[in-house]
Every structure is written in C-alpha cells, then in structure tokens.
Amino acid sequence: MKSKRLNQLVDLIPRCDVLADVGCDHGYVGIEALLRNIAQRVLFVDVSEMSLKKARDNTPDDVRFRCKYICRDGLGELEADGAVIAGMGGLEIISILSNAKFLPQTLILQPNRNQKDVRKYLETRYTIDYDRMMYCGGIFYNMIVAVRTDHPVALNELELEFGKTNFVGYNKDFYLYLDKEQVKLKKILNDCNDPEVSAKLSLIERAIAVLGGSK
Numbered sequence: 425m426k427s428k429r430l431n432q433l434v435d436l437i438p439r440c441d442v443l444a445d446v447g448c449d450h451g452y453v454g455i456e457a458l459l460r461n462i463a464q465r466v467l468f469v470d471v472s473e474m475s476l477k478k479a480r481d482n483t484p485d486d487v488r489f490r491c492k493y494i495c496r497d498g499l500g501e502l503e504a505d506g507a508v509i510a511g512m513g514g515l516e517i518i519s520i521l522s523n524a525k526f527l528p529q530t531l532i533l534q535p536n537r538n539q540k541d542v543r544k545y546l547e548t549r550y551t552i553d554y555d556r557m558m559y560c561g562g563i564f565y566n567m568i569v570a571v572r573t574d575h576p577v578a579l580n581e582l583e584l585e586f587g588k589t590n591f592v593g594y595n596k597d598f599y600l601y602l603d604k605e606q607v608k609l610k611k612i613l614n615d616c617n618d619p620e621v622s623a624k625l626s627l628i629e630r631a632i633a634v635l636g637g638s639k
C-alpha cells in the first residue's frame with residue numbers, strides 16, 4: 425500500500441459484498457479491498473471526474489469487472505453494506521451520511537477535522553467499535569469503525585473528544601498525542617490566559633489521568 429494510513433484503513437474494513445469508497449480519489453483503498461477479497465464489489469465514488477479517472481486508471485484489469493465508477497456528491501441513493509469515507513473534513517462526512525438514502529451497515533471513517541462532530545453524529549445511529557489515533561508521517565489521524573445499531577449508547581465527554589478505544593489497552597500514538605498537546609497548550613497558556621485553551625488542557629490532563637498518568 426502507498427502509506428501506513430491507507431493500509432490501516434483497508435485493515436479495518438470488514439468482509440462485505442458491496443463497499444463504497446466515497447471520495448475515492450486515487451482509489452487505493454477500494455482497489456486493495458478487492459485485491460484482498462475483503463469486498464466482492466466496489467463503488468468508487470467521487471464528486472470530481474478527474475479524481476475518479478485516477479481510480480479507474482489505477483484499477484488492475486483483473487478486478488475491473490467488480491468495480492463501478494460513479495461521479496457524484498456523496499452516496500445519494502447508492503446502496504452499500506460498507507463505506508469508507510476518508511481524508512476529508514468531518515462536516516463533509518456528516519453531510520454525506522445525512523444525505524444518504526441508505527445508511528451503510530459499517531462505516532470506516534477518517535475525518536481530518538471536526539472528529540468530535542462526527543462522533544456526535546454516530547453516537548445516535550451507530551456503535552463505535554474502533555476509534556483510535558494513529559501517528560503517521562508527522563500527522564495524527566483518527567480512524568473510526570462504526571456499525572449500525574437500533575440501540576445506540578451515548579459516549580462520555582472524553583470518548584467524544586478523543587475516541588472511545590484510545591482508552592482501551594495501550595496506544596502509544598495516543599500517549600504521544602496527549603504529551604505533545606499538553607506541552608503545546610501549556611506553552612500557549614504561559615503567554616496568554618485563554619479560557620478555551622485552558623479547557624482543552626484540562627481535558628488532556630483528564631485523559632492522561634484516566635490512562636493512569638504514566639507514559
């Protein structure tokens with residue numbers, strides 16, 4: 425795979441019949457899901473014809489008959505049991521899901537921003553099975569897997585802010601994130617007393633305390 429982030433996305437996809445790779449761009453995630461037989465068929469969806477062409481050109485001939493290339497905004501009326509929506513802002517992801525006629529059974533999401541808003545959207549419709557931070561190429565990514573449920577469970581404040589399964593087991597990337605944020609926010613507060621920064625630091629310190637304080 426082209427990067428640790430893309431590889432991790434593919435690793436998180438459960439076996440499915442139809443996978444939608446929404447905002448597919450190069451198409452690497454959907455293509456790899458086909459090559460590994462995780463998905464039987466893939467709908468490559470992108471709002472940009474130029475991006476979709478990249479996915480089409482990158483698809484190996486021997487899996488092409490299992491692919492559909494669709495130039496459109498979001499899922500609309502498309503039906504898929506799994507959907508990967510990665511590498512775009514959280515508000516765009518929420519808009520795509522809000523406008524979808526059929527919500528996929530499983531979502532694999534990687535919002536670049538507004539992760540908390542995505543979790544708020546998910547917590548009333550999906551069970552979040554996996555929500556962990558990964559550090560790759562100097563950037564922290566939030567990787568989320570959510571499964572549709574009729575019995576959603578609310579997240580607590582720290583889970584909403586940072587991701588539920590970061591608090592399960594040991595995730596060195598999450599520790600690194602908390603450490604870097606704590607140093608950065610303390611430095612800012614040394615220069616000016618900003619209540620928002622202070623509130624954020626308090627959340628970081630609560631997360632560190634929940635994890636046991638040791639790094």
Ligand SMILES: C[S@@+](CC[C@H](N)C(=O)[O-])C[C@H]1O[C@@H](n2cnc3c(N)ncnc32)[C@H](O)[C@@H]1O
Nearest residue numbers: 447448449469470471472475496497498510511
């Ligand atoms: C930065 S790329 C991410 C590509 C790939 N998913 C990844 O994670 O590497 C974002 C892609 O999403 C597409 N996109 C943005 N909003 C979209 C929407 N509402 N519906 C479909 N495609 C969208 C863009 O055209 C672009 O190709």
